[in-house]
Amino acid sequence: MTNWITKINGSDVQNTTDAHFILNQQAAESAEGVGFSVINYAPYQLRDAADEDVEIRVTTLLSGVQPDDLVIVQWPMWQADARFEKIFIEKIRLIPRVKIAALLWEVMPWLMTDDLSDGMHPEMTKLRDFDLLLVANRKLAEQLRDSGGITSPILAMGLTDFKCQGSLNAKADFKKLVVIDSSYDEEQLSYHGQLPFTAMADGGFGVVPAARSQYEAYTNSLELSKYLSMGLPVVIRSNMAQAELVRVHNLGIVLDDLNAIDAVLADMTMMDYQEKLPAVGSWSEAVRSGYFVKRACLESIRILKLGEVDCLAEI
Known part of the structure; x- marks a missing residue:
């Protein structure tokens, strides 16, 4: 068989x-x-x-x-x-x-x-x-x-899954927001089997785009997987399909309105941020390995x- x-x-x-x-x-x-x-x-x-x-x-x-x-x-x-x-x-x-x-x-x-x-x-x-x-x-x-x-x-x-190469950088600037889109610009990312990462985020949160349609709110966000592959915690809207996964596993911040992120980051300490990194690291390895x-x-x-x-x- x-x-x-x-x-x-x-x-x-x-x-x-x-x-x-x-x-x-x-x-x-x-x-x-x-x-x-x-x-x-x-x-x-x-x-x-x-x-x-x-x-x-x-x-x-x-x-x-x-x-x-x-x-x-x-x-x-x-x-x-x-x-x-x-x-x-x-x-x-x-x-x-x-x-x-x-x-x-x-x-x-x-x-x-x-x-x-x-x-x-x-x-x-x-x-x-x-x-x-x-x-x-x-x-x-x-x-x-x-x-x-x-x-x-x-x-x-x-x-x-999002399979990629490159070592995960230490995360230092935890109040930075990282935004990438789905254009697959190889100046931002490269793919498993091709070039290594040309730019690996060194800290902050990856912002998962809000759903542009009802259907998108039911799908997996590729941007979420790309951020996790870089070892970044994420910011995601609560109506997205993967918001509960992010909340339960402490992979980032879940908000009803992404515009509230500035206030959340203002109250966050480096210790708060560092507590998310071990969980993100485990999921990063899973996403990167297929x-x-x-x-x-x-x-x-x-x-x-x-x-x-x-x-x-x-x-």
Whole structure:
């Protein structure tokens, strides 16, 4: 029995600047670290291809998958032609006793419309075809269960991994606020396997951007993971999906209004700040090492192959 995970291979530009491609490739690398094999594919140009040509391409990609295997499909698959995803899942289903999990990076209909009550969109129907969903966090898992009509097991990952290189600097200036965006400017950060950090924050708090839509408040903040990877405590709004995790594990400051941060910092001492660093350091190591994807992969085996479902799955 082989355990598989999909991996998209784009252009050099996509692989180094597109967040979806970067996270997809890092996840595949983490899965390999716990014994998974990789199904490599590319963003194919198939709009003018006949159905038979798409089927041949998919059949070739899946040639190594055998009965009783497990396949984690990183979803969506970022194809211009929707037939590819449909045929990909259909072909896997033809292989006896294969279990399929989705590592869900985006809920596409909710991303596009910001209507989290829409459970009838065709894209939601695709999600119901999986035996297990690996999703960002508990808040999103509950919404998928309540509004998305998902009845299969759902595992909440908690955090998004952000694998990077570089030593964590000592944190000195604790009242500084660090703001980075999701543009992946390599003058700020670099990626695992490429350049080392060119600038590593030496103190302060990383400011997690407020959600720009209802949907964003249900997703994992990549900025949060980037700050933790640098060993920085964070400032996060209370309506964000990961606010409770930050509060419970003392990873930073949770505020109803980010404009209140100046008053909070004015009352903070260096000792208050230093008390947060050991907890942040542990979570930093987890995020940097790909722990959350590795755990999700191993839990997929436990749930789908061993048939053990408990409180770790939102069912």
